[in-house]
Amino acid sequence: MSHPEIRNMEEFAAVSGISRPTVSKYFHDPNSVRKSTRTRIEAALEKYDYRPNIYAMNQNRKLTKNIGIVVPYLADPFFGEIVRMIEGRCIEAGFTPSLFSAHGDQAHENVILDSLRSMKPAGVLLAPLGRQSDKAAIETFCKHVPTVLFDSNIEGMGEAFVGSDNHSFVSQTVEYLSRTGEAPCFFEMRTPANPNANKRRIAYLSMMERLGLEPHVIKIDGTGWGFEEIGRQGGLKILADKSLPTNTVLCSNDRLAIGFLSACCESGVRVGRGPDCDLRVASHDDHPFSRFTCPSLTTAAHDYSAVSDNAVETLFRLIESGGRLENRAESLFPARLIMRESA
């Protein structure tokens, strides 16, 4: 343990018999000092458990080793999963990730961007709220901080976008559903929080047209980020109305589908592809809970790790090239159809 308390790098350098700047070098890269020096520093570290003051460290640095991660809604385990992978990659690369959730609120997102700017991070991975985002605020932010957008794209903002290819999701589900049974209608929120929803609707319409099938889009009411409840209420309503045009429902995303399945259960509608079933339900995202619904949810899966890895790698490239890239690249990863019991 530490007999005398070490207060700063000066004192630590003294007790380890090395000059302070050399100790400073050591903390930035242990391999940048002679082996004998390193050994002595590490011996002293054992005895005195000193750690540099991060505030003093970052004050005089042009670029910190911080990386900001911003997601729109952490109570959605989809983002929990993504964050876990992204944080891991950042730490491996020697960065310090800072996590923020807008919790579905625009004002909060702006506050986050604000405090993120003052952190002078090396870079930021931003999954914006989407429709609810304050575009001007995000644009200003991206001008000052090297930013890669992910999950949800906002045209022209950030130095790059990494996400999933919505067309790939929908084309696979629509193709599968219409090949194995009645063509699906499309179940979505009237005012989706997220631009991905719009792309999915468009993909549905174009896919149906290509297959020569008549599209049906069912728009349900509801605002906010409680998608399950919105899906459930919307589901209860259309099931009560018996207004479904087909026996196959394709939900825009898994969280809506989870709510819809709950409505089916409550309404006594049997979901599945068996002969005794009333309805087939499929969806998109491969939400962490989608395999535990009843019946388990047929869906199209994000390539979580490809998206995470690519987002992080893109950000690292961006940081290395000084915060700007020649052209704003959009990387879209294809989906993988996950066949389960619901369709």
Place this chain on the structure above:
Amino acid sequence: MSHPEIRNMEEFAAVSGISRPTVSKYFHDPNSVRKSTRTRIEAALEKYDYRPNIYAMNQNRKLTKNIGIVVPYLADPFFGEIVRMIEGRCIEAGFTPSLFSAHGDQAHENVILDSLRSMKPAGVLLAPLGRQSDKAAIETFCKHVPTVLFDSNIEGMGEAFVGSDNHSFVSQTVEYLSRTGEAPCFFEMRTPANPNANKRRIAYLSMMERLGLEPHVIKIDGTGWGFEEIGRQGGLKILADKSLPTNTVLCSNDRLAIGFLSACCESGVRVGRGPDCDLRVASHDDHPFSRFTCPSLTTAAHDYSAVSDNAVETLFRLIESGGRLENRAESLFPARLIMRESA
């Protein structure tokens, strides 16, 4: 916008015609300077959008305005919910919350505690991994940083604990289940990640004894934080074995129950309290998804906001009293029985 770029508080003070230390005071509390001064500073702020360097700010402060929030597993929306409430309270009170998730990993938890120490936070709200936690690391941490434990208690660590009263959860569910049908058996992981699980088992046993009923504890295998999958696998097994001693299953927590329900669905076991049902299933936590299971899950609910509010208030008291409290208080909040369709 800003004609000349303002680089530091010195320059900003110059353009606003005030001395730098006064400007410094303003940023710590706008009401601590004369109104005329404030007006001039705010006018300058409009023109030059300057913001103090947080690293320089915190370097010379004995106490920062940061609050650390650590949870064991963010992909669990239970923690997403709690975090949302806690962050809100911290921001209201003028603190800056920093969020960390151990992602179910001890090494990661230790890394977090480590980097948290170097942030010199005013206080930390820590929901430890539990059984997987490195007790020594947590003890050391708590000696250096004012810490309030929440959700999952570790005897004697931190200056206080705030959580839910496990006995209240279990007594209500057991009482309800045994009053309205067969007495429940208790479904849990053989090696629970979390001390709450042990308290719940003990509460089950004592409650059953009090009611003069024979207890049955079913322990399923599995490790890690993928509780749903563990519950599902365990469920599939005992349903295949037909080894259930009663027609009523009380799961230790909702995530296990979600997996168990999925197993029931897959095995064709009808869950609910109706006459045509095979099994009743209930649980504890009121997980955000528990109302969307099929059938919806009867459970005992945490008082989310009471726990969040109390944890934050306790931490504020702790900070105000200089980091130590006379005695380590444990605040436990009772559960509320939520009757849904599954039991």
Place this chain on the structure above:
DNA sequence: ATCAAAATTTTACTCGCGTAAATTTTGTTA
């Protein structure tokens, strides 16, 4: 108008570390 108390502002010094430039050490070659 006067003056002491209170509130505010300024002076002056500190904090802990980054970093360029100067210096010393190390390793290699002749």
Place this chain on the structure above:
DNA sequence: TAACAAAATTTACGCGAGTAAAATTTTGAT
């Protein structure tokens, strides 16, 4: 073993603020 370039270390100075104590201004009562 002398010479010398490369690597490592030290010297010396700066960063952007916090903060105690001194100086000043404002306030309020007479």
